[in-house]
Amino acid sequence: MLIDQIARILLLPVAAAALFATPTGAPAAEKYPTKPIRFIVPFVPGGGTDITARAVGAKMSETFGQQVVIDNRPGAAGNIGMDIAAKSPPDGYTVVLVSATHSVNPSLNKNLPYDLVRDLAAISQVTAQPYALTVHPSLPARSVNELVGLLRAKPNFYTYGSSGTGGLSHLAGALLGSLGKAQWIHVPYKGGAAAMTDLMGGRITVLFATIIGTRVHVNSGKMRWLAVSTAKRSSAAPELPTVAEAGLPGFEISGWYGVLAAAKTPKSIIATLNRAIVDAVKSPDVGPKFAADGSDPVGSSPEEFAAHIKAAIAKNGQIIRDAGITAN
Missing domain, CATH: 3.40.190.10 (Periplasmic binding protein-like II)
Structure with a gap:
């Protein structure tokens, strides 16, 4: 009798674990998202960042069956919105549109309240301009x-x-x-x-x-x-050579937009967001619109975009130092 009671006690944690366990082969990320996603745009409405975020956000809403709410948070050269995103809970319910401008800011402002690489997780590059x-x-x-x-x-x-x-x-x-x-x-x-x-x-x-x-x-x-200015010719004006091929090898300057989330966001959620964003960028009703506006649709992996950001920070920093550019 005593042995039966002990066995039942020992089996209680196993039963509880089984009750709340995720079925085999179905990761917890499959339950994401279950509520609206906030999409921060760190600039004013109507600009390139805003238009891009709204186009991508609309397709994400279709994919997830959840509302993606655009939240414009302009100010301080885009740093206010970025700081809000960096300090948001790392649960995938806040994302932010980052631009090439943000890869310049660390070299001009040593007192940024966030670190673009350390405090934010790359999801995907959206376009190159x-x-x-x-x-x-x-x-x-x-x-x-x-x-x-x-x-x-x-x-x-x-x-x-x-x-x-x-x-x-x-x-x-x-x-x-x-x-x-x-x-x-x-x-x-x-x-x-x-x-x-x-x-x-x-x-x-x-x-x-x-x-x-x-x-x-x-x-x-x-x-x-x-x-x-880009390394490759643009589909928006393919007749134009690049500056590099036209006489200055090594020249490359590119504007770009992408999406980030708070650091420590689970990789499974980052992967889910990445798939939705890449699908949006490559969809027939979004990608061609970007191209018509002079942007080249990208849709990269999180790893590719993270490497791109690090390279952009390093390159822009070198240009700024060589030219003696200061914020004032």
């Missing part, structure tokens, strides 16, 4: 080599604009000067629109700008493209 090396039509240069020749012939005579100090268009101009062994003058603006206006007016000479933002002006003859 080339910049078009765009010049005023009066400039007597129709190739990258001819532009570099002009810059060398008249040091600190020609100007290039940017959307702001430390932005990717600034880094692109600095890298071109460094690789071309030429000196020219940087003119920062508060946003790309003002720089575009001054390029059309001939008040600056060159601007690295988006393909979609400059196409209409190029077609009307108010601007001229010379090349694209």
Whole structure:
């Protein structure tokens, strides 16, 4: 009798474990998500990050059968939204859209409240955006080599604009000067629109700008493209050579968007999110829209995107140090 009682006591934990155990071959991640997902956009509504997040979020909602809520948290060059995401519970119910700008911030701001690599987990790169090396039509240069020749012939005579100090268009101009062994003058603006206006007016000479933002002006003859900034030609303007192939090997500057979650989010949940995001990027009603806007759809693995972020931080940091760029 006593032996039977002891056996029953010993078997109680086993029975309880069996009651709450997940069936064989069905990981706990299959129960995710069971509630809405917050998708933080660290910039204002209506911009490229917002449009991208809404397109991807809508497809994620379809996949999961759960609402994906866009939460715009702008401020501090995108760092407020990133910090909120980094400090959120690592349960997969908060994700954030990261941009190439965030890979520049660590080199310009040593007091960031979060670490892009340590405090956030990569899920997938969504798109890559080339910049078009765009010049005023009066400039007597129709190739990258001819532009570099002009810059060398008249040091600190020609100007290039940017959307702001430390932005990717600034880094692109600095890298071109460094690789071309030429000196020219940087003119920062508060946003790309003002720089575009001054390029059309001939008040600056060159601007690295988006393909979609400059196409209409190029077609009307108010601007001229010379090349694209990425390592590969863009599907949005395949006739344009890359800056590297047109005369400056090693040149590569790319805008990009991707999705992150808080560090320590379970790998099974990261994998679930990755599949949904990749499916969204490659879907026939999302991918072509990105391409039409001048972006190249990507859809990478978490490991690939994590490596991409680390490489971008290192490369951008080197450009900033070599050019002596500071935040102020």
